[in-house]
Amino acid sequence: MTVVVENLTKRFRRGAETVTALDDVTLVLNPGELTVAAGPSGSGKTTLLSIIAGFETADAGAVRFESPLPVGADPLAMTWRDLAFVPQALALLDELTVRENVEMPALLDPSALRGEPAEELLERFEIGHLADRYPSMTSGGEQQRTAVARALRLHPPLLLGDEPTGHQDRGRIDLVLGILRGHAYAGNVVLISSHDEAVISMADRVVTLADGRLVSDKRTGVSR
Numbered sequence: 001m002t003v004v005v006e007n008l009t010k011r012f013r014r015g016a017e018t019v020t021a022l023d024d025v026t027l028v029l030n031p032g033e034l035t036v037a038a039g040p041s042g043s044g045k046t047t048l049l050s051i052i053a054g055f056e057t058a059d060a061g062a063v064r065f066e067s068p069l070p071v072g073a074d075p076l077a078m079t080w081r082d083l084a085f086v087p088q089a090l091a092l093l094d095e096l097t098v099r100e101n102v103e104m105p106a107l108l109d110p111s112a113l114r115g116e117p118a119e120e121l122l123e124r125f126e127i128g129h130l131a132d133r134y135p136s137m138t139s140g141g142e143q144q145r146t147a148v149a150r151a152l153r154l155h156p157p158l159l160l161g162d163e164p165t166g167h168q169d170r171g172r173i174d175l176v177l178g179i180l181r182g183h184a185y186a187g188n189v190v191l192i193s194s195h196d197e198a199v200i201s202m203a204d205r206v207v208t209l210a211d212g213r214l215v216s217d218k219r220t221g222v223s224r
């Protein structure tokens with residue numbers, strides 16, 4: 001899949017004031033590279049991810065998903081199976097254990113054949129020993145790794161993460177980004193936001209926002 005972001009503009013109204021959260025952003029996201037949306041607080045990163053995910057609508061512009069589809073298939077027929085999102089607030093279900101949270105996408109779609117068993121994901125994210133705990137009984141970093149593992153459960157062609165390593169120490173930033181990069185290199189689109197230099201230095205591509213405008217788009221040449 002390729003994600004085509006065309007001339008996106010988004011404004012928020014705050015009383016008499018209008019904030020332009022995104023200002024004519026055009027961007028093509030390709031499979032096979034880990035892209036980081038960088039930029040200071042308030043620059044529009046979350047807004048960009050939310051519009052690509054369909055959580056927010058743009059005032060102008062469009063997001064298109066292009067993929068090599070079987071003849072006759074509807075290119076607009078994206079479902080939650082195709083797109084996974086790691087929100088900044090994680091949105092784990094606290095009535096379910098860590099294992100059950102990660103398994104959730106597969107429980108919602110028993111016909112899904114794609115993806116890695118939850119147990120393997122838990123091990124890879126170094127939370128295997130926490131499988132039977134409830135998220136509230138684990139640390140912030142562990143909860144965040146649970147949410148990233150859940151997003152990968154169905155091996156989504158498009159993975160979006162809003163600062164998905166914000167609660168990790170340096171070692172775990174490398175762990176999580178290594179896994180997300182692996183997912184990109186398997187032929188998927190991965191876009192995450194961050195203003196952390198450690199994260200930016202591990203990206204294949206960095207798109208930088210400032211006041212809602214795309215001010216730079218660089219391939220970093222990080223080696224595989």
Ligand SMILES: Nc1ncnc2c1ncn2[C@@H]1O[C@H](COP(=O)(O)OP(=O)(O)OP(=O)(O)O)[C@@H](O)[C@H]1O
Nearest residue numbers: 012013014019021040041042043044045046047048
């Ligand atoms: N629901 C909203 N209502 C009004 N203004 C909003 C809303 N959401 C975002 N904004 C404004 O839009 C701009 C972009 O916000 P956004 O959350 O996309 O920034 P960000 O780059 O994700 O910042 P951070 O790094 O702090 O998460 C900011 O000026 C913000 O105050």
Ligand SMILES: [Mg+2]
Nearest residue numbers: 045046047162
């Ligand atoms: Mg944000």
